[in-house]
Amino acid sequence: MKKRRTKRKKAVRTTAPNRTYKARIFEMVFSDKKELLALYNAINKTKYDDPELLEINTLENAIYMSMKNDVSFIIDSRLSLYEHQSTYSPNLPIRYLLYVADIYANVTQNENLYGTKKVMIPPPRFLIFYNGRAPYPERKILKLSELYVVEEEEVSLELTALQLNINPGYNEELMNTCKTLRDYSEYTERVRKYAETMKLEEAVERAITECIREGILSEFLSKNRAEAKRMSIYEYDEERHMRQTRAEGYEDGEAAGRKIGEEIGRQQGEEIGTNRINQLTIILAKENRTEDIIKAASDPKYQKKLLEEFSL
Numbered sequence: 066m067k068k069r070r071t072k073r074k075k076a077v078r079t080t081a082p083n084r085t086y087k088a089r090i091f092e093m094v095f096s097d098k099k100e101l102l103a104l105y106n107a108i109n110k111t112k113y114d115d116p117e118l119l120e121i122n123t124l125e126n127a128i129y130m131s132m133k134n135d136v137s138f139i140i141d142s143r144l145s146l147y148e149h150q151s152t153y154s155p156n157l158p159i160r161y162l163l164y165v166a167d168i169y170a171n172v173t174q175n176e177n178l179y180g181t182k183k184v185m186i187p188p189p190r191f192l193i194f195y196n197g198r199a200p201y202p203e204r205k206i207l208k209l210s211e212l213y214v215v216e217e218e219e220v221s222l223e224l225t226a227l228q229l230n231i232n233p234g235y236n237e238e239l240m241n242t243c244k245t246l247r248d249y250s251e252y253t254e255r256v257r258k259y260a261e262t263m264k265l266e267e268a269v270e271r272a273i274t275e276c277i278r279e280g281i282l283s284e285f286l287s288k289n290r291a292e293a294k295r296m297s298i299y300e301y302d303e304e305r306h307m308r309q310t311r312a313e314g315y316e317d318g319e320a321a322g323r324k325i326g327e328e329i330g331r332q333q334g335e336e337i338g339t340n341r342i343n344q345l346t347i348i349l350a351k352e353n354r355t356e357d358i359i360k361a362a363s364d365p366k367y368q369k370k371l372l373e374e375f376s377l
Contacts, residue, residue, distance in 0.1 A: 090296050091149035091194065091249060092135045094285055100245050101136065105145065107243035108192065113140065122168055134164045144168065144187040150228075151197045151253075151304045158209035158224045161191045165224075191226035194246075196253055197304075201228065203235045214360075216370065248282035256297055269297045341377045342368075348375055 095101045098116035106113055120139040136147040146164060148157065169186055176184040195201060209224040210217075229236055231250050240247040252272060259268035273290060277283045286293055349358045349371070361368040 089135065089149060089300060090253070090293060093289065093293070093296065094245060094249055094282070095136055095147070097285075101138065102140075104147075104243050104246060105138075105140065107239055107246070122171065134160075137164065137168060139187050142187050144189040145192065146189060147192050147194065149194045149196070151195075151300070153195065153197055153199055153201060153228075155207060156212065157193055157226050157228075158191075158207050159212060161226055162209060162224050165189050165191075191224065193226055193228040194231050195228050196231045196250060198257075201230050203230050204228070205230075216366065245282070248276070252276050252282050252286075253297075256301060260301060265298055265301055266294075269294050269301070272297075341372060344377055345371055345375060 095104060098119050098121070102113055102116045102119060105111065105119075118140050121137075122139060122144075123134060123137050134146060135149050136145075138145055144165070146161060146168075148161075150157070172186065173184055178184055193207070205228040207226045207228060209222065210220045213220075229239065231240070231246060233250055233254055240250065255272040255275065256269055259271050263271070273286050273294060275281075277286050345361070345368075346358055349355075349361075357367075357371060361371055
């Protein structure tokens with residue numbers, strides 16, 4: 066195994082506790098170093114067997130966010146930041162940028178950043194574990210540069226995050242290698258399925274009971290049954306609330322989009338065609354991308370980029 070170039074301190078700088086934060090099942094499961102190491106090995110095709118090699122540096126709180134990040138750690142001089150998402154967010158690269166800046170500030174706090182000697186830092190890797198209802202491919206790359214208001218030929222600051230779909234039926238090789246990740250996916254899927262036909266509390270209780278009986282995430286659920294139940298109810302309620310909010314935003318965005326789309330169509334009709342603009346507006350409205358609709362109305366280059374993005 067490669068030796069680290071510098072010895073890192075395990076202490077993590079934190080701000081005042083965030084009382085609004087609630088842990089997630091994903092974070093609870095993979096806060097166990099043994100399980101986290103197994104997940105890391107499955108993703109990177111490595112064979113580390115000592116959980117103590119992991120240096121956990123998950124942010125306890127971040128002043129710029131209402132919630133802390135899920136899991137971040139260093140192993141073999143490499144930094145990994147893992148996030149679980151039940152709702153797709155194109156803004157994860159920005160959040161990751163803020164997270165990693167805070168982590169680097171912590172690991173270099175005793176270094177002379179103004180000196181002539183290089184201050185070595187662990188290279189980062191950003192992963193998103195997605196199990197939302199909206200269909201997304203097995204793998205999707207999110208880039209910080211896609212969020213810049215001005216498109217540049219040469220990007221000075223880039224950050225890429227890999228989103229992995231962990232719903233049942235996706236990324237089978239990864240799931241087969243990491244049983245705990247597969248179990249987590251199966252458990253959350255059962256909660257959603259049962260919640261469609263019964264009260265949420267009953268649905269969660271049934272999912273927990275079945276999974277323990279069938280050996281699905283059984284050790285974790287047995288040891289943390291009450292907490293897991295509370296967190297599952299909280300997560301499902303939050304996910305449902307976000308879906309409702311997105312639906313309301315879609316209705317507002319669709320109305321605004323139609324109005325803006327008509328104006329865009331009049332101004333750019335000869336070059337692009339009214340039908341294509343309307344199609345673009347509807348697609349953006351469905352994804353609740355109202356800001357993109359507004360920007361496209363006044364920026365022909367950005368409008369053309371969006372048309373290419375959706376092959377219109």
